[in-house]
Amino acid sequence: MTEQAHDEVASPAIILVRPQLGENIGTTARAMANFGLQELRLVAPRDGWPNPGVTKAASGADDVVNGATVFADTASAIADLHFLAATTARPRDMAKPVLAPEELASEFKNRLSAGERCGVLFGREQSGLDNDDVALADAIVMAPVNPQFASLNLAQAVLLIAYEWQKVRADQSLGRKTEFDGLVSTGPQHRKSRPAVKSELIGFFEQLERELDLSGFLRPPEKRPVMVRNIRNMFERMGATEQEVRTLRGIVASLTRAHRSS
Amino acid sequence: MTEQAHDEVASPAIILVRPQLGENIGTTARAMANFGLQELRLVAPRDGWPNPGVTKAASGADDVVNGATVFADTASAIADLHFLAATTARPRDMAKPVLAPEELASEFKNRLSAGERCGVLFGREQSGLDNDDVALADAIVMAPVNPQFASLNLAQAVLLIAYEWQKVRADQSLGRKTEFDGLVSTGPQHRKSRPAVKSELIGFFEQLERELDLSGFLRPPEKRPVMVRNIRNMFERMGATEQEVRTLRGIVASLTRAHRSS
Numbered sequence: 001m002t003e004q005a006h007d008e009v010a011s012p013a014i015i016l017v018r019p020q021l022g023e024n025i026g027t028t029a030r031a032m033a034n035f036g037l038q039e040l041r042l043v044a045p046r047d048g049w050p051n052p053g054v055t056k057a058a059s060g061a062d063d064v065v066n067g068a069t070v071f072a073d074t075a076s077a078i079a080d081l082h083f084l085a086a087t088t089a090r091p092r093d094m095a096k097p098v099l100a101p102e103e104l105a106s107e108f109k110n111r112l113s114a115g116e117r118c119g120v121l122f123g124r125e126q127s128g129l130d131n132d133d134v135a136l137a138d139a140i141v142m143a144p145v146n147p148q149f150a151s152l153n154l155a156q157a158v159l160l161i162a163y164e165w166q167k168v169r170a171d172q173s174l175g176r177k178t179e180f181d182g183l184v185s186t187g188p189q190h191r192k193s194r195p196a197v198k199s200e201l202i203g204f205f206e207q208l209e210r211e212l213d214l215s216g217f218l219r220p221p222e223k224r225p226v227m228v229r230n231i232r233n234m235f236e237r238m239g240a241t242e243q244e245v246r247t248l249r250g251i252v253a254s255l256t257r258a259h260r261s262s
Numbered sequence: 263m264t265e266q267a268h269d270e271v272a273s274p275a276i277i278l279v280r281p282q283l284g285e286n287i288g289t290t291a292r293a294m295a296n297f298g299l300q301e302l303r304l305v306a307p308r309d310g311w312p313n314p315g316v317t318k319a320a321s322g323a324d325d326v327v328n329g330a331t332v333f334a335d336t337a338s339a340i341a342d343l344h345f346l347a348a349t350t351a352r353p354r355d356m357a358k359p360v361l362a363p364e365e366l367a368s369e370f371k372n373r374l375s376a377g378e379r380c381g382v383l384f385g386r387e388q389s390g391l392d393n394d395d396v397a398l399a400d401a402i403v404m405a406p407v408n409p410q411f412a413s414l415n416l417a418q419a420v421l422l423i424a425y426e427w428q429k430v431r432a433d434q435s436l437g438r439k440t441e442f443d444g445l446v447s448t449g450p451q452h453r454k455s456r457p458a459v460k461s462e463l464i465g466f467f468e469q470l471e472r473e474l475d476l477s478g479f480l481r482p483p484e485k486r487p488v489m490v491r492n493i494r495n496m497f498e499r500m501g502a503t504e505q506e507v508r509t510l511r512g513i514v515a516s517l518t519r520a521h522r523s524s
Contacts, residue, residue, distance in 0.1 A: 031418060033411040061411060144428050149295040149323065156293060159418050160425055166406050208513075217516035231509065238500050241357075247493065251470075254479035255517040 010112045012165060013039040013119035014158055015077050017133055020046045020125050026057025026065065027155035028122075033061035035162035036169070040068040041119070043077045074121070074133050082116035083107070086129055086137035087157055089150045097139045104141045105164035120161055125154050193243035200245045205232055207249055211256050272374045274427065275301040275381035276420055277339050279395055282308045282387050288319025288327065289417035290384075295323035297424035298431070302330040303381070305339045336383070336395050341461035344378035345369070348391055348399035349419055351412045356393075356495055359401045366403045367426035378457055382423055387416050394487075397494045398460060400501065455505035462507045467494055469511055473518050 014032055019025050019042065029040060042049060049070045058065050071077035078084050085104050099107065108118045121137060123129030134140065143160050145152060152160075209218065209228055218224045240248065276294055281287050281304065291302060304311060311332045320327050333339035340346050347366050361369065370380045383399060385391030396402065405422050407414060414422075471480065471490055480486045502510065 027415065030411075030415060034405075034407050034414055034418070036408040059413070059415070143296075143425065144432055145296050146298040146428070149292075151321070152296055153289065153292060153321070153417075155415075156296070156418065156421050159421060163405065163422055163425075166408070170406050211517055212513065215516040215519070217513060230506075231513070234500055234502060234506050234509070238496055240496065244492075244496050247496070251474065251479060251493070252517065254477040255473055255514065257477070 010117075011037050011039065011169075012108045012112070012161075013041055013081065013117070014161070015041040015043065015074075015119050015121045016045070016154070017043040017074055017077075017121055017129060018046065018124045019122075019154065022047055022051040022053030023057040024125060024154040025051065025068075026054040026059075026061075027153075028158045029054070029058040029061040029064035029068075031155050031159035032064050032162055033058075034159070035166035037162045037165065038064060038067060039119075040064050041077045042068055042070045043074050044072060045070065046124075074136060078119060078121070078136060080117055081119045083111045083118045083139075084137045085118075085120040085139045085141045086134040087120060087122050087141050087161070088134060089128060089142070089145065089152065091142065092131065092134060092140065096134075096137065099139050099141050101141060101143055101160045101164040102167070104139065104161065105168040107139070108165060109168045122154060122157055193241035196240050196242045196245045200242055201236070201240065204245050204248050204252075205235070208252050211252055214256075272379075273299050273301065273431075274370045274374070274423075275303055275343070275379070276423070277303040277305065277336075277381050277383045278307070278416070279305045279336055279339075279383055279391060280308065280386045281384075281416065284309055284313040284315030285319040286387060286416040287313065287330075288316040288321070288323075289415075290420045291316070291320040291323040291326035291330070293417050293421035294326050294424055295320075296421070297428035299424045299427065300326060300329060302326050303339045304330055304332045305336050306334060307332065308386075336398065337460070337464050340381060340383070340398060341459060341464075342379055343381045343460050344457040345373045345380045345401075346399045346460060347380075347382040347401045347403045348396045349382060349384050349403050349423075350396060351390060351404070351407065351414070353404065354393065354396060354402065356396055356402065357499065358396075358399065358495065361401050361403050363403060363405055363422045363426040364429070366401065366423065367430040369401070370427060371430045379459070384416060384419055393491055397491045397498065398464070400498060455503035458502050458504045458507045462504055463498070463502065466507050466510050466514075467497070470514050473514055477518075 014028065014037060016025065016028065025042065025045065032038065032040060045051065047053075049068070054065055055062065085099065091098060104120070111118050120141065121129055121133055123133065141161065143152065143157065208231070212218045218227055235248070238244070276290065276299060278287065278290065287304065287307065294300065294302060307313065309315075311330070316327055317324065347361065353360060366382070373380050382403065383391055383395055385395070403423070405414065405419070470493070474480045480489055497510070500506070
């Protein structure tokens with residue numbers, strides 16, 4: 001285990017047991033590459049190996065396809081692993097922990113960090129894993145599928161595991177992002193132009209209100225204060241940059257000046 | 263909105279813009295059915311509709327396929343929605359909030375609970391969404407893909423959204439709060455007037471752009487597309503209510519009409 005203990009790219013292995021369609025192996029490889037998984041193991045693929053149909057379906061995930069290893073049976077494919085999960089579409093009476101994909105990802109993270117080797121088994125397209133294969137696993141993983149339509153495509157099932165793994169790994173490597181990072185970008189701070197200062201925004205408001213007074217929009221007079229407030233609130237919410245405030249001023253000037261001169 | 267306020271099965275719509283392969287439409291329908299999404303909208307599918315190849319790839323998700331609706335353009339496909347997300351593989355300089363799939367799912371939950379209609383746009387397989395389509399969205403959603411291999415298959419991208427939606431919905435049914443409830447405050451649901459639907463916002467955009475064409479603001483012609491996009495993005499960010507869109511239309515009409523008659 002020590003040889004992997006400091007390997008920062010250690011990731012779980014994806015193990016397809018008796019996959020039938022080369023296309024599904026290829027789309028599995030693509031899904032793995034999308035979320036940074038590299039190690040693909042194949043147990044007795046029906047159409048042999050290599051399989052030219054796989055490469056096309058992999059859409060460029062050639063490293064994963066070319067690095068795949070083939071085994072005669074499940075036992076040999078998992079021989080070196082310390083922790084193994086089995087995917088199933090329905091709970092089986094196996095007295096094993098049943099994990100959601102994100103729980104499995106956290107389990108992987110903890111074990112990989114401790115130097116363990118991990119993997120997850122996926123069954124053949126039509127019938128899933130045999131009970132004998134599931135019995136080899138430490139845990140069962142189930143996605144929260146619609147019970148009326150529970151059969152996930154093979155590559156889709158792999159994708160969910162890879163995706164949750166990537167989410168956990170990203171948390172790990174970045175020192176945990178806050179939940180609201182996405183929202184930060186609603187403010188103007190990520191844009192190229194600097195955020196507008198209030199004096200710029202107010203300059204725009206005054207220009208707009210002057211023109212709206214001229215055009216008769218802000219009537220009757222007793223309603224003017226609330227109308228002005230509502231309009232200012234709308235534009236405040238925009239979170240405009242300095243450049244955008246200039247655009248807004250240009251729009252108002254253009255709409256009014258053009259007609260004035262005509 | 264009241265007719266949806268108590269509809270417990272309200273879910274976001276999946277909108278595929280100019281999908282190319284019928285197979286991908288079918289696998290998208292399957293991914294939707296796996297996680298309980300029903301509403302599929304198609305904008306100008308390349309090979310027409312209905313398409314026999316779709317049903318085979320859907321592997322039994324016939325309700326989704328048969329219920330799909332087809333639109334000539336993106337604007338008509340999103341006309342009735344209050345909140346729209348756009349999927350992109352890379353950040354675009356659009357000054358919109360960028361959400362992870364689980365954040366989008368929480369946003370959907372909050373807005374659907376408030377009676378809003380929601381959807382998410384997916385672009386064509388080869389090239390993704392045009393910037394003009396992205397400009398119509400309130401937020402961008404990006405999965406945490408491997409930057410070296412960022413191109414998700416269409417159905418895989420749909421799967422991640424459907425999966426996160428299902429996770430949030432399951433939480434909801436258990437009465438559990440998610441971490442992302444704070445996002446509610448970005449939405450217009452606290453205001454008195456109902457949120458604007460996209461057709462109303464687009465109507466305002468078209469009025470404004472018509473007037474800005476007349477006034478000469480949108481010149482030179484080669485810069486017009488990017489100027490229009492920037493202006494639309496600014497106003498999208500406002501998160502306007504229906505009442506506010508009418509105010510904006512009134513402002514533009516007033517600024518132009520007043521000077522025309524003088």
